[in-house]
Amino acid sequence: MYILTADSRNPDDVKKDIIADTGVVPSTYEDGTRYVLNQKMTLETLDKIQKYPDVQEIKGEYSGVMGHGS
Numbered sequence: 001m002y003i004l005t006a007d008s009r010n011p012d013d014v015k016k017d018i019i020a021d022t023g024v025v026p027s028t029y030e031d032g033t034r035y036v037l038n039q040k041m042t043l044e045t046l047d048k049i050q051k052y053p054d055v056q057e058i059k060g061e062y063s064g065v066m067g068h069g070s
Contacts, residue, residue, distance in 0.1 A: 001060040003035040008054045021048045 003026070005014055011032025018026050018035060022045055026035035041049075041060065050058060 001037045001039070001041055001058065003037075003049060003055060004057040004059075005033050005035070005052070006054040006056055007031070007033050014052070014054065017052060018049070021045055 003018070011028060014032065014035065015026060015028060018024070018037070022037060022039065022041070024037050024039050026037045028035055046058065049055060
């Protein structure tokens with residue numbers, strides 16, 4: 001997962017929020033405006049992250065299981 005944020009908060013505070021919500025320490029790039037996590041996310045976790053006031057974009061790939069029709 002890739003999270004792009006505005007440069008409006010201290011990167012250490014953003015990193016602490018991400019750790020609190022995901023349990024994973026993100027890699028930080030671009031002077032603390034880009035964060036990368038390598039883990040599966042639940043919709044609940046994504047909902048928490050997208051509510052941060054400085055989040056501009058979240059990217060990732062679907063890694064769940066598709067249901068099969070009968």
